[in-house]
Amino acid sequence: xxxxxxxxxxxxxxxxxxxxxxxxxxxxxxxxxxxxxxxxxxxxxxxxxxxxxxxxxxxxxxxxxxxxxxxxxxxxxxxxxxxxxxxxxxxxxxxxxxxxxxxxxxxxxxxxxxxxxxxxxxxxxxxxxxxxxxxxxxxxxxxxxxxxxxxxxxxxxxxxxxxxxxxxxxxxxxxxxxxxxxxxxxxxxxxxxxxxxxxxxxxxxxxxxxxxxxxxxxxxxxxxxxxxxxxxxxxxxxxxxxxxxxxxxxxxxxxxxxxxxxxxxxxxxxxxxxxxxxxxxxxxxxxxxxxxxxxxxxxxxxxxxxxxxxxxxxxxxxxxxxxxxxxxxxxxxxxxxxxxxxxxxxxxxxxxxxxxxxxxxxxxxxxxxxxxxxxxxxxxxxxxxxxxxxxxxxxxxxxxxxxxxxxxxxxxxxxxxxxxxxxxxxxxxxxxxxxxxxxxxx
Amino acid sequence: xxxxxxxxxxxxxxxxxxxxxxxxxxxxxxxxxxxxxxxxxxxxxxxxxxxxxxxxxxxxxxxxxxxxxxxxxxxxxxxxxxxxxxxxxxxxxxxxxxxxxxxxxxxxxxxxxxxxxxxxxxxxxxxxxxxxxxxxxxxxxxxxxxxxxxxxxxxxxxxxxxxxxxxxxxxxxxxxxxxxxxxxxxxxxxxxxxxxxxxxxxxxxxxxxxxxxxxxxxxxxxxxxxxxxxxxxxxxxxxxxxxxxxxxxxxxxxxxxxxxxxxxxxxxxxxxxxxxxxxxxxxxxxxxxxxxxxxxxxxxxxxxxxxxxxxxxxxxxxxxxxxxxxxxxxxxxxxxxxxxxxxxxxxxxxxxxxxxxxxxx
Numbered sequence: 001x002x003x004x005x006x007x008x009x010x011x012x013x014x015x016x017x018x019x020x021x022x023x024x025x026x027x028x029x030x031x032x033x034x035x036x037x038x039x040x041x042x043x044x045x046x047x048x049x050x051x052x053x054x055x056x057x058x059x060x061x062x063x064x065x066x067x068x069x070x071x072x073x074x075x076x077x078x079x080x081x082x083x084x085x086x087x088x089x090x091x092x093x094x095x096x097x098x099x100x101x102x103x104x105x106x107x108x109x110x111x112x113x114x115x116x117x118x119x120x121x122x123x124x125x126x127x128x129x130x131x132x133x134x135x136x137x138x139x140x141x142x143x144x145x146x147x148x149x150x151x152x153x154x155x156x157x158x159x160x161x162x163x164x165x166x167x168x169x170x171x172x173x174x175x176x177x178x179x180x181x182x183x184x185x186x187x188x189x190x191x192x193x194x195x196x197x198x199x200x201x202x203x204x205x206x207x208x209x210x211x212x213x214x215x216x217x218x219x220x221x222x223x224x225x226x227x228x229x230x231x232x233x234x235x236x237x238x239x240x241x242x243x244x245x246x247x248x249x250x251x252x253x254x255x256x257x258x259x260x261x262x263x264x265x266x267x268x269x270x271x272x273x274x275x276x277x278x279x280x281x282x283x284x285x286x287x288x289x290x291x292x293x294x295x296x297x298x299x300x301x302x303x304x305x306x307x308x309x310x311x312x313x314x315x316x317x318x319x320x321x322x323x324x325x326x327x328x329x330x331x332x333x334x335x336x337x338x339x340x341x342x343x344x345x346x347x348x349x350x351x352x353x354x355x356x357x358x359x360x361x362x363x364x365x366x367x368x369x370x371x372x373x374x375x376x377x378x379x380x381x382x383x384x385x386x387x388x389x390x391x392x393x394x395x396x397x398x399x400x401x402x403x404x405x406x407x408x409x410x411x412x413x414x415x416x417x418x419x420x421x422x423x424x425x426x427x428x429x430x431x432x433x434x435x436x437x438x439x440x441x442x
Numbered sequence: 443x444x445x446x447x448x449x450x451x452x453x454x455x456x457x458x459x460x461x462x463x464x465x466x467x468x469x470x471x472x473x474x475x476x477x478x479x480x481x482x483x484x485x486x487x488x489x490x491x492x493x494x495x496x497x498x499x500x501x502x503x504x505x506x507x508x509x510x511x512x513x514x515x516x517x518x519x520x521x522x523x524x525x526x527x528x529x530x531x532x533x534x535x536x537x538x539x540x541x542x543x544x545x546x547x548x549x550x551x552x553x554x555x556x557x558x559x560x561x562x563x564x565x566x567x568x569x570x571x572x573x574x575x576x577x578x579x580x581x582x583x584x585x586x587x588x589x590x591x592x593x594x595x596x597x598x599x600x601x602x603x604x605x606x607x608x609x610x611x612x613x614x615x616x617x618x619x620x621x622x623x624x625x626x627x628x629x630x631x632x633x634x635x636x637x638x639x640x641x642x643x644x645x646x647x648x649x650x651x652x653x654x655x656x657x658x659x660x661x662x663x664x665x666x667x668x669x670x671x672x673x674x675x676x677x678x679x680x681x682x683x684x685x686x687x688x689x690x691x692x693x694x695x696x697x698x699x700x701x702x703x704x705x706x707x708x709x710x711x712x713x714x715x716x717x718x719x720x721x722x723x724x725x726x727x728x729x730x731x732x733x734x735x736x737x738x739x740x741x742x743x744x745x746x747x748x749x750x751x752x753x754x755x756x757x758x759x760x761x762x763x764x765x766x767x768x769x770x771x772x773x774x775x776x777x778x779x780x781x782x783x784x785x786x787x788x789x790x791x792x793x794x795x796x797x798x799x800x801x802x803x
Contacts, residue, residue: 064779078683180706196780207586253767271696293550294549294550294708296549296704296705297703297705297708297709298702298703299701299703299704302702350601375714403549404553404557405557405561407549407709408545408549408550408558408561408712409561409711411709411712411715412561412715412716412719414583414584414587414716415565415569415580415719415720416565416568416569417571417586418580419576419577419580419585420572421579421580421583422572422575422578422579422580422582422583423572423573423576430575432579432582
């Protein structure tokens with residue numbers, strides 16, 4: 001089938017495919033593209049100007065150096081479709097034997113630069129990544145105007161071609177890390193990279209590990225900071241986050257934005273975050289251990305007051321804690337999905353109705369409410385939502401161990417978690433390493 | 443890459459974990475006056491052995507103990523390392539059983555012994571499967587979390603000290619080292635010896651400077667002294683010698699009015715238990731290394747699980763504390779072997795290795 005005819009038949013299936021006949025440089029041609037991706041009137045205006053220029057210079061329209069577009073030599077159907085799907089426009093002569101591929105005036109399909117939605121910045125650059133890959137690369141370049149910045153582009157996936165950009169700072173990044181990432185990217189996956197799970201499977205990371213191997217950030221300044229410190233940054237098209245490799249434990253506590261404060265305040269922030277993690281992970285387990293297994297550890301006054309507050313609670317402290325934790329987790333999860341207008345309602349329902357009523361109904365002790373509230377608040381002192389969610393999981397391991405072995409179980413749970421952290425690594429770089437540009441400590 | 447810091451931290455963790463439970467009772471039991479002499483004697487033995495051992499290892503730098511012995515001959519390596527493997531297995535059995543008993547005595551009265559032993563073994567098998575580098579990194583993290591707390595409690599436990607109990611400093615018994623061959627003193631040596639053998643097993647990619655290790659081992663002296671003298675200063679020799687765990691009793695007397703916890707000791711002891719678990723996983727890792735050399739057919743996870751299961755069964759068969767004490771006494775011979783023969787052999791072989799290297803251009 002001749003290609004113009006093929007495109008005509010294709011029009012029946014893709015309603016946004018246009019075939020627009022027009023004269024360029026006194027030659028009848030057909031302009032093809034997707035109306036959903038291309039701004040047609042603007043493109044035609046641009047084309048006329050380009051064709052005029054080519055004509056003035058005495059170059060034929062379909063010539064390589066006419067300046068209108070890149071000629072395609074006898075393109076196949078797939079090549080034509082790929083070009084169209086990528087958002088480019090095609091010009092073909094009436095007879096269908098000569099083709100030009102050109103970059104049209106596109107529609108704006110990305111949002112404008114906005115402030116981040118999952119990470120708040122108090123002092124520092126506020127612009128965040130958005131869905132457009134080129135914008136994101138540009139943002140990083142703006143934040144790191146250095147000639148060391150290297151950018152490599154890959155297209156991953158089978159049916160969905162996903163553009164992926166790898167950024168790194170030449171001379172800063174550790175060679176073995178760069179080599180293993182590039183090696184992986186160049187093997188080209190045999191499946192679509194539609195999400196981070198697929199990407200981490202492609203990189204060969206463990207499927208079940210709660211430790212995130214990509215530290216994600218919405219902030220170009222964080223990405224630039226990571227680059228300057230010898231890490232690699234991956235940007236995916238249509239994914240408004242930078243993926244920083246490798247991910248380290250310190251990413252939970254250290255943010256580039258801290259450095260906009262005086263040093264002492266920076267360190268107090270970090271200590272606060274570490275305390276937050278400890279409080280979040282330990283408190284529920286400690287409560288269960290102290291109430292149900294080792295009450296003698298507490299001072300007698302506190303032990304009595306906790307026992308008093310638990311009076312009338314009909315089940316063991318583990319069940320009590322799990323019940324309330326379940327409600328809390330449900331609240332957290334639903335708060336993500338709630339429309340912004342209904343959010344305050346949930347706060348009220350959660351805070352007053354559940355909190356107050358559940359104590360009065362003697363379903364849980366009020367000490368537990370204090371503890372779980374503190375623990376949940378502490379959870380979000382950590383940087384990065386992905387880290388906060390992982391921490392939520394560890395809590396349960398400690399809870400179960402504490403219910404079985406008391407304080408001993410709690411501490412051994414910490415050892416297990418520490419051991420698990422020390423086992424984690426990204427491309428051979430341990431999760432626990434202390435990162436300095438170009439060097440690595442244990 | 444120099445990993446001296448990790449190695450030192452691990453070295454400390456292993457020893458601190460071993461010191462505070464059984465060691466004070468043994469020292470207090472071995473003589474009645476001038477305990478510092480016994481502590482120092484053991485300590486000097488310890489430091490000189492560590493120095494010899496690390497020196498010998500540094501002579502044959504990339505080789506570990508197993509490779510070094512295998513260079514001489516398979517049979518020689520087998521004969522030298524078999525008692526060591528036996529010693530390691532015995533250590534694991536005794537440690538798991540003894541510490542489980544201590545846990546039930548001190549704070550988990552209602553929990554059956556077998557669950558605690560299962561917990562210890564399960565966790566240490568898990569950690570040992572992650573590999574030695576993970577064990578080391580875990581050590582760093584655990585030390586960061588627990589050490590400040592340990593030091594605090596250690597300082598607090600001088601609260602009830604009566605310094606008059608320091609006197610008399612010396613008697614004929616202490617001055618002549620007459621206690622050195624007594625049973626309690628020989629038993630007390632486990633705190634000095636069990637720990638440092640791992641230095642010879644770590645792979646060459648985890649390198650360390652032997653000099654730093656020797657200096658670091660000097661830093662352990664305050665812990666050894668404190669573990670013996672805190673109960674002595676709190677209760678006096680006569681009372682302290684009656685307790686099975688004098689140090690724990692002494693820390694139990696501490697009363698901190700500004701803390702919400704009544705028994706600070708418990709956190710102290712549990713932190714130590716965590717150190718012991720790391721020690722267990724380290725010993726288990728060494729044992730597995732030896733086993734895998736002996737029986738290459740064994741694969742990593744199965745070997746670990748089999749070893750743990752066997753140890754668990756033996757632990758279940760130990761009926762009571764007396765049996766544990768007897769096991770500890772039986773273990774003295776392999777212990778002395780591991781303590782003296784292995785470092786000396788390593789030193790001698792290391793020396794020979796270096797001579798050959800220097801002769802060969």
